[in-house]
Amino acid sequence: MSILSLVNAACTRLIESGIRPEEAGFDAEVLARHLLGWDRATYFTERHRKVTRAFDKEYITLIARRARREPVAYLTGQREFWGLEFAITPDTLIPRPETELLIETVLHLRPDRSIDGVLVDVGTGSGCIAVVLAIEFPNMTIVATDISQPALAVAQANAKRHGVSERIEWRHGPQLAGLSGPIDLIVSNPPYVTAQAMQHLAPEVRDHEPHVALNGGTGGTRTLRALIAEASVKLVNNGSLVVEFGCDQEAVFRQVVNAAHLTDTQVIHDIQGLPRVGVATYRTNR
Known part of the structure; x- marks a missing residue:
């Protein structure tokens, strides 16, 4: 499975948990980039790579927490301001x-x-x-x-x-x-x-x-x-x-x-x- 396929599946799970579709897609991507240490440009270039076992495990855990409505900022530990x-x-x-x-x-x-x-x-x-x-x-x-x-x-x-x-x-x-x-x-x-x-x-x-x-x-x-x-x-x-x-x-x-x-x-x-x-x-x- 590619990273993109896993992110798309995560987006569907977040929508099913009650998160708005536009927010779910963004959150699924942000959490993937957080684990990979990628900026958005790198994500769009490399998202067709095959998922590693380590990434799959960590990502599924983060998505499960987000589905329980934990804020993304607490999951990544970061927030931009000014x-x-x-x-x-x-x-x-x-x-x-x-x-x-x-x-x-x-x-x-x-x-x-x-x-x-x-x-x-x-x-x-x-x-x-x-x-x-x-x-x-x-x-x-x-x-x-x-x-x-x-x-x-x-x-x-x-x-x-x-x-x-x-x-x-x-x-x-x-x-x-x-x-x-x-x-x-x-x-x-x-x-x-x-x-x-x-x-x-x-x-x-x-x-x-x-x-x-x-x-x-x-x-x-x-x-x-x-x-x-x-x-x-x-x-x-x-x-x-x-x-x-x-x-x-x-x-x-x-x-x-x-x-x-x-x-x-x-x-x-x-x-x-x-x-x-x-x-x-x-x-x-x-």
Whole structure:
């Protein structure tokens, strides 16, 4: 049997497990390339090769796990974010493409890449946001916090991989705990799925990703509210909070920001036109 024939059979199995056909075909190919160490060009050139016994055994095992709806990122241990490869484990949320909008927003907000100051990534997870911003702002002090010690270990490994481990300070704890300020920028992709919606998530998310990084409590804004309250007393003058939230949480974001007396509120929409990222600024003369 050729590699292509085995991949096609795997695609059929994934479809039968409930995975959408277009996703199943892509996943079957990605898992094959992962085991073979091939890029896509090599795969298309060499996919008619005969399957080896070792590959057949490992590949069938991976496909069986994917059929049980384990995310591909956990099976390969990798996920791309901002053009960089990050190690991913079940202790970390899998980075989503829409979270790159957070990075874009920060770069637009602070176009001068030579600035210094303190930037805090709250709920760093895999560390993808902290690492990217450490690369983009080489003179800033980066602090990354998370309530999960295993997630912090993954983030530290990713920082080392991308050559910025000495630039990032790691804090184990919730939100801004232990940080007295002043802070120039606070960036966060906090948990924002409502407690009620957790059970309705896709199996890949509901059954495999860390609930602590997903569940935002009743209304999905528990962490968002706490973070805004802390930001209002720890940001420097003209310091800003940049935060991702659920597409139905814009009104809550604006309400809580106003109550905390933060100003210059902005809401940025994602590629689907949905409100996704909020910006608010602290000013002493507000």
